[in-house]
Amino acid sequence: MNDRRRVNGPPGGTRPPVYASLLQSGTGADTRAQRQRQPTDLRKIFLKTGLIPSASGSSYLEFEPSASLAAARSNPKSLIPPSSALKLACTVHGPKPLPRSAPFSPNLVLTTHVKYAPFAARKRKGHVRDSSERDLGVHLETALRGAIIAERWPKSGLDITVTILEAEDDRWWGDVPDSHDASWGMMNVLAGCISAASAAIADAHIDCLDLVSGGVAALVSDDSTDSPSALPKLMLDTDPAEHRSIVSACVVAYMPARDEITELWLKGDSSKVSTADGDQRSGHEALIDGAVDAARGAHTVLAEAVRESLQKTLGQS
Amino acid sequence: MSNQRQASSASQTPHLSPAELSYLYTSLSLPKSPIRPDGRSPTQFRPLTAESNILPGTNGSARIGFADGTQAIVGVKAEVEKTVLSTDTLASSEGGEGEDSTSTSNSAAASGHGSWVQMSIEIPGFRDDDALPVFLSEMMRESLVGSVADGGSDGGGDGGGDGDVTMAGGLKGRLVINKRWHWRLYIDVLLLSQPLSYPLPLLSLTTHLALLSTKLPKLKSQGEEDPFFDDDWEVAEYLYPRSSNLKAAGNASQYVRPPVTLLVVSVGENIIFDPSREEIAVADAVLAISVTRDTEAGNLKLLSIRTVDPPSRLTQPAVPNSENVNMLGATAPTEDIAVLNPATGEEEVPGVWRPRRGGVKRSVIANMVKTVLKKGGVGEEVLEGLEGVEVE
């Protein structure tokens, strides 16, 4: 859909200048970010609630930039940062009465909006929500609706808005855009949205079954140049910029207390996976379990952030 | 109407009373042998009528009508388009003479791009950009472009194809004409009436049939020339190639097929396929599972799983007699003893409907996927059924 209300930038977007000298040294693998973490290591998460006073609940979430980014900053070979890290803000408005025109609802009516800031990704996003943003909104809604105890607020609405300030890359920027075009970065964004929204809902004091947290796992075949027959490996919390080829990925919204998944999104070919000996799980099961492990990790951060927010409100009163 | 839009993925909030919901849930969650309202077995599908190649003005088309009267028509159109090489590609192929850059740009031209497949879904009563059509089209497009036939694009990219049965690089690879030109595929899905149940299975099956019947004109140019095509529609080639001489049925199952997306629900411990509107209304979990045939192994391959928001979360709760002021003193106190529901892990009074809360256990998901994928399972059954359609 065209955005006719604003003066928009050039349709193709703008790119930072690329100098030939930088490219020559930079086409090889040396500036491509490499994963420094162990396969089961997660990135650090910064999560803080209650930063937006006008909303009934809010949170701000940031992933730790990959180690490669820090290295690239200290010793710049290229002007372009090798990877980006997720930064997003979430606000919750409500519960508030539904408008008079709305039909009766015995439950809390949840509306979710996920919007990338125009500057969030390397390619500029428009002001009108595009299909991927709407898609993310539906995923987030599914994830949260399972956790919220909705029948405690009949005839009420809850608006959850997530603004993504910096999005995860779908691939390394230097890769040809066609080489693997699946939007793997969206999955990390969704996991971040789920954790942040969960914190914001807790900050708004809305009853939930549990804090639902998001986690991502992926099957990665990085060293395809060495041995093409090597099976893809399972990695948690993948940064797509750090990997040459992601075969499949999975994001879950997970409630540890009940050991239940409220949202599952898996895509890609998960039929082949190199698992430890004696591991009888099939690829997709390993992937789901990996994502759940990642979500458990995120849950510890979430619980800490919510405790902090509670202490703050208790201190105020 | 506004409620429908808010309840995006859950299609419509069902208009069933709590008592009806409770009855449905109890009969569907009977251990081992669920009783479905229409008497089907858990894996049985409703009958449907299907025909393909109904619109001569399209490259491929199909119509499927479900027994409940909902119909969908899918038309596939293909257009030739110039492949836009991005500035990155140009820069890297000019700038770096290393092996790495050239090999990546080659693979890019051969493997195709997911955005070459465009999908739009029209559902009466919904706008194009409402959540439901967007979610459905993303779900179906994702499995379509993701269905790479075999691991890696090393099989060589002669996508123009001289009747080769395998399809290197999947659908994306098939759309490549040469380095500078490609096909762009438009898949337009038309639902002819307001959906009575979650329309995903209908749309997915119709899209599958339409893609199977899709033909592209035969390429007459060679190599990197600007493409021109044979005018004769009789010699046009199928988008999903198949060999003309019919071999044994066991062999025919090895051809590349478009993926299908199945809707699976779990009620209690039971797993139910092709849920009707009433059944989906009481489901604990709803999963959309996309599968396709694995050309190498000959069995089914999982392409994607998505959870769909179960509408049971939006239903109206019932009030147990013990809490009902109208029934005060009228009931024996022994009637309302809350028991632990093993499926949800919550205290519930039997026969009193509570909207579902929480998610789904991992074991249930694994079980659902297994039922679809296993040899002779539901997935194979559906694919075989669809293959039967185009023979006629």
Place this chain on the structure above:
Amino acid sequence: MPLDTSTTYPLTRLRLDGRRWNELRLLQAQISTNPASSGSSYLSMGNTAIMCSVHGPAEGRRGEASGAAGSAGAIVEVDVNVAGFASVDRRRKAGGSDKQSSRIATTLRAAFQSHLHTYLYPHSTISIHVSVLSADGSLLAAAINACTLALVDAGIPMPGLLTGCTSGMSGSASTPRDPRNDELDPLLDLSLPEEQELPFLTVGTTTCVPVGENHMEDEEEETKVAVLNMDSKLHCTYIETMLAVGMDGCNQIRELLEGVIKGSNRG
């Protein structure tokens, strides 16, 4: 030589698709195609194919049919959707409906709102959904015919069948008509290439079902024009010819549709 009707017709007296001036394209129709609706139909005129489904008369949505407008009779809602694959090149949509389909919808709504006996159904809504599967000219006319069939299938009372047809002239017809040297012929039921090069109009007529004895003799007089739509420039001396040809086409189509209705026996 460009291959179009305005050049081939004076030479061969045949149109591009081989028809003579007064021939309709092959019309095929079916009713009760979609069991999920109150009434439905499929109609194809040449390569134009349309599916139509009718829901209702049903209770209108809150705030729409319950007002003062609804108390007089049912409200007709029309929704026209031209499929992306309908024309030769795929239509790129700029979100929602386009001008052509909303114009057709407006015309259909106006035509059927006044044509149907809506006073029988106060406070209710009759919603018509038209899907154009394949567009090859005479869209509005085909849509009128498909709607009529679907409404008949839904059992909604109407005084007679409302049928539509297009008619045009076999040349640009920008100069006054010369009765001595009349080389332009009127054409019936235009296809898309003809619509694009020639002036044409769409006419929809209806007849009252003859009631009583005195209505029996002059049926000709009872034809009423319900829809008349023309977008092209034409000298006014030709209008009468075109209108006459178009109305004659409507009568032919009415007989065909009557055959379809009588031929289909719903159990």
